[in-house]
Amino acid sequence: MPEDVSLATVAARAGVSVSTVSRIVNGEMRRASPATVARVLEAVEAVGYRPNPVGRALKRGQSQLVAMIAANLDNPAMATIASSTEAALREAGYVMVLCDTHDRPELQDEYLEAMRAQMVSGYVLVAAVPSPGLSELSASRAPAVFVNRRNPGGSGAFVGIDDRAAGATVADYFIDRGRRALAVVFPRLGSSASRDRASGFLARLRERGWADEAIIQAAGDGRSHLQIGYDAGSRIFVGSDAPDAILSVSDQIAYGLNRRALECGLKIPDDCELVSIDGTPLNQWVAPWLKSIEIPYALYGAEIVAGLQLIWRGAPFGERLLPCKFG
Amino acid sequence: MPEDVSLATVAARAGVSVSTVSRIVNGEMRRASPATVARVLEAVEAVGYRPNPVGRALKRGQSQLVAMIAANLDNPAMATIASSTEAALREAGYVMVLCDTHDRPELQDEYLEAMRAQMVSGYVLVAAVPSPGLSELSASRAPAVFVNRRNPGGSGAFVGIDDRAAGATVADYFIDRGRRALAVVFPRLGSSASRDRASGFLARLRERGWADEAIIQAAGDGRSHLQIGYDAGSRIFVGSDAPDAILSVSDQIAYGLNRRALECGLKIPDDCELVSIDGTPLNQWVAPWLKSIEIPYALYGAEIVAGLQLIWRGAPFGERLLPCKFG
């Protein structure tokens, strides 16, 4: 039960000054005599000393906290990113503070300000939305890694996948399977990720001789991707020109599409093939009818923290695109 | 862009001492002359002063941080609890630190210690596992609210549902629907919640004249509830004595059960009715075949924070059981 032991406690027990203890605790061994080092380490051990991060933060002007500002924790993909980042940060000796902005710019700014006040040593921005505070953050050159959605302000480290390539892969797949009536469903006001997935899909189709007009593009608005998918289904699945293959830029959109398809008496994938980009593990349990490009969200944490550490060391870190699995 | 303004900055601008500014900033208006108060508030406004939480924490011996120690963020229910708690804490002026223990006692203890060092003002323990550190926490009388799983050490504030009643409700439902072959599936090494749900179910059946032996009890081990459900399905759905109604103590177990049922050529709910206790919103999209007792996870945050605030004020807070919806 490590009680409130401070540097002073250890110093008294070891018969040295707090300065000396501080140095040794911080690994500056060479500046002290071996005998002193031994005595101090023994005392540290004996009283169970652990540096107080608050005192340290105040002096250094920087805490061991890292802020994760996420758009929506209820999204399983975000939850997995949060979970893996938290684990990687802990490994590196940091503590993650989680802020859920619910996609609202004012809330995002409120958090950005609160985290600055907490003297966090870095920011992880998952699907950040444009906001004044975000611009300031970029301008301040604070250590930040953007995830999924690139910095709307342009520059900044990024961890994600090659979204355009993912879309293109699906285009190739559909063509090679002989699909004739293609559709793509995406949120109208989406992230850079959604946009890039859809445009990568369309671009590849164009390359392979398809006219843009031949492809159903269903952009959706709405509270959730589930709803966007459902609504798009309402438009797509009626009439005789229903598609025989659909790219959904997220799993949740695909869930919504499937729900509507069922209501229309359509069976996926028999009547219409559906491919999404996400591939969360839940799919195999509740959506075996869904084919996906699997984004390795569980690996994001390690990459994000590696990126932060590079930035802290002053090394360059542009972007890290993780490989996806299709199948 | 609020720069690094300290009390000193404000004091200088207002022509008073930092003590005075500190008092006024902390709402102790009555101790200063109206003129001074006005001057100070004006200066605070002008320079955009915001108290530095780190300095404050060091002095007070307590930060504005609240630790949420959760067993597994990948579980959507936990993610919703985390999200709603985070929102409620922010509202109350606190910042949530998220720790994911992956159900491992050593990790839980590591976090408990780290959070103590951060001088957090409270602990939210979601599905905590027994551990030495947890016992110490209880003994230390630190402000803590247990969620879903009660304090394994006995005492402690609790937010959750009436698990036994939930189980009993399902028992009544099955009997009233004329079901004849009942089963219940739960994790062998489960939380108090899982246990209580199953035992509440069995107890009510007993009350209504059912012999325990007449009910299939499938306790499962495994990494995930999904897997537990799947494995239980492998045992339950074979042979001629398959149940016609199953209580699954969580949605994820139900997903696993359904997957296995499909493989056996069974259709839920036609061949076998399945009821789970959780009722996450995703169900209506991907598991319309699943009937659930809906736990209002989105409301947990407010209750948890209300509980913490009572405890901080020294008021008693035993437990808060939230009402569920069945349908």
Added chain:
DNA sequence: CTGAAAGCGCTTACAG
């Protein structure tokens, strides 16, 4: 090789 001292930003008895 080691320590005294200053100071990070804040709060709070205490004195006036």
Added chain:
DNA sequence: CTGAAAGCGCTTACAG
């Protein structure tokens, strides 16, 4: 009604 001073726990030039 207001301020000087001490101190929360730490780090870091600086002096010796």
